[in-house]
Amino acid sequence: MSFLSDNVIPGNHGKVFETNATFNYDLNLIKTKIASIDGVKRVSINTDVFPKEFKIRTSKLVPDKVIEDAVISLGFHVIAKEMLPL
16 A cells, blocks of 8 residues: 555545445435544535445545544445546
8 A cells, every 4th residue: 555545635636435335314424424524625425326436525634544434433334446546
């Protein structure tokens, strides 16, 4: 693993995470939990794909582990899908 693959880098590009949650209520619960993390400025849900995706944009460096732990506390899982576009 590397610095770029283990963190959400600040900016408008964001980072995409996949989740095992499927119901809208659960997705909104996860979105609210992620949005409450210090440094997270925007969370977008993509429900048109399977598994469901979240795109997270930050105003400062946020480790993936912090996001994963927040979602795990709700009983779901998330995993980073892609690196930054080059």
